[in-house]
Amino acid sequence: MEKVDLYRYELTGLLGSGADYEVRSAIDRETGDAVVIKRPVPQMISRKMHGPVDERTERTIHLHGELANGIPGVCPMVGHAELANHDGFFGDSLEQEYRVTISQRAAGIPLVGDPMARILRVPIGAGQNLFCLHPLCFSADDDQFPVQRQILDAQERFHAAGYVLLDLGPQNIFFSPGQRTISIIDPGALLTAESDRTPGSRGPQDIHDFYLEMLKFYCVPEAPPSDVAGYRDPVNLRPVVNFQQEIDELSHRVTSSPDSSVEMKDAWSGMAARVRNREYQGYSEFKADYLDYLEALRQRNGNRPDLDRASEIWKQATELLYEDHWKKYDFDAISELAGFKDF
Structure with missing residues (x-):
């Protein structure tokens, strides 16, 4: 699974936030493709409680690389950012390292x-x-x-x-x-x-x-x-x-x-x-x-x-x-x- 530079993408909106993840829409500046960028919920990151979510993200990255991207019905992952502090990209001040994934935009609702x-x-x-x-x-x-x-x-x-x-x-x-x-x-x-x-x-x-x-x-x-x-x-x-x-x-x-x-x-x-x-x-x-x-x-x-x-x-x-x-x-x-x- 390819590691990518997050600054390749332009955030365009917040799609939703669940118990574990925050999901944002974005555009690939190089291809113009619509993508989805996912990270742990910011409140969880700021409280240093995002470890289990990061572990799940790591498993998901591995699974996509090994199998899931080839299974019909699974939304393909196109890459992930390295474990790092991503405050600059998201415009916040969480001051913690965490994983971020980039996937194709899922069709429909x-x-x-x-x-x-x-x-x-x-x-x-x-x-x-x-x-x-x-x-x-x-x-x-x-x-x-x-x-x-x-x-x-x-x-x-x-x-x-x-x-x-x-x-x-x-x-x-x-x-x-x-x-x-x-x-x-x-x-x-x-x-x-x-x-x-x-x-x-x-x-x-x-x-x-x-x-x-x-x-x-x-x-x-x-x-x-x-x-x-x-x-x-x-x-x-x-x-x-x-x-x-x-x-x-x-x-x-x-x-x-x-x-x-x-x-x-x-x-x-x-x-x-x-x-x-x-x-x-x-x-x-x-x-x-x-x-x-x-x-x-x-x-x-x-x-x-x-x-x-x-x-x-x-x-x-x-x-x-x-x-x-x-x-x-x-x-x-x-x-x-x-x-x-x-x-």
């Missing part, structure tokens, strides 16, 4: 936007609801669940190479509705043969922790919202405290929901039990079971007597993505959503 924007009533969960949980937008000829399928395909490549990639929540997935493609933006939470847990985990982890993420973040038994407001807020973002308890709560939600079909319940029960007990022997087994559940969900949606009304509400909800907040991303609502207007 994050499935869940910057949590801080929620205070300003930004509908940060619109992407997750519109394109993952209630994808009424795709025609019969389209893949009904492109986000889930592409995440599964990317993980399959990591798994075949001896890794398990975790922390694949909707905050770390961008989606381009026009291209129907995802971009994974932070592949740093890795399990390897040498490490069976990610920082902050409560115990050993394995591929079943990824399976739980797919059950938790990317499918719900409830019918599509009955109004536009139902598409605004993200779903199931609270952290996992107890693995088995989380599965039990999700299973109760499926089995007790009046919106769950018999086929959905049947597909869920065996899959959830095998995840809970960490019993899957092969990745392909889970992938097949998960896609069976999505197919049952698709059939449930397609057979609903109120499908026309629900589809009209879905189209109205896409107007949430025309708000100014989304303009800071590589996303033009008019062109990206044009293909859904006549659905």
Whole structure:
């Protein structure tokens, strides 16, 4: 992975700030390409608490150089700056050394936007609801669940190479509705043969922790919202405290929901039990079971007597993505959503 001079880039704006990283947009002065520059959150740096984040960054740099830049669905890293004090570039006075990475700009929007924007009533969960949980937008000829399928395909490549990639929540997935493609933006939470847990985990982890993420973040038994407001807020973002308890709560939600079909319940029960007990022997087994559940969900949606009304509400909800907040991303609502207007 190439080391680069940060002064090659011109900062153009703040894209967001999460628990670990601050993310800024920039332009490559040499090529004119749009890029993303990421560093630990400044408050963490100033308090000298950024060590674990720097370690995660180092793992991410190594992973991109070794594998991730060649996996479809992972946003490529183009370089990184050496461990140093970068106060001059960022215009602050943190007086600490830290790592900085530069990546290609991800196409589309994050499935869940910057949590801080929620205070300003930004509908940060619109992407997750519109394109993952209630994808009424795709025609019969389209893949009904492109986000889930592409995440599964990317993980399959990591798994075949001896890794398990975790922390694949909707905050770390961008989606381009026009291209129907995802971009994974932070592949740093890795399990390897040498490490069976990610920082902050409560115990050993394995591929079943990824399976739980797919059950938790990317499918719900409830019918599509009955109004536009139902598409605004993200779903199931609270952290996992107890693995088995989380599965039990999700299973109760499926089995007790009046919106769950018999086929959905049947597909869920065996899959959830095998995840809970960490019993899957092969990745392909889970992938097949998960896609069976999505197919049952698709059939449930397609057979609903109120499908026309629900589809009209879905189209109205896409107007949430025309708000100014989304303009800071590589996303033009008019062109990206044009293909859904006549659905």
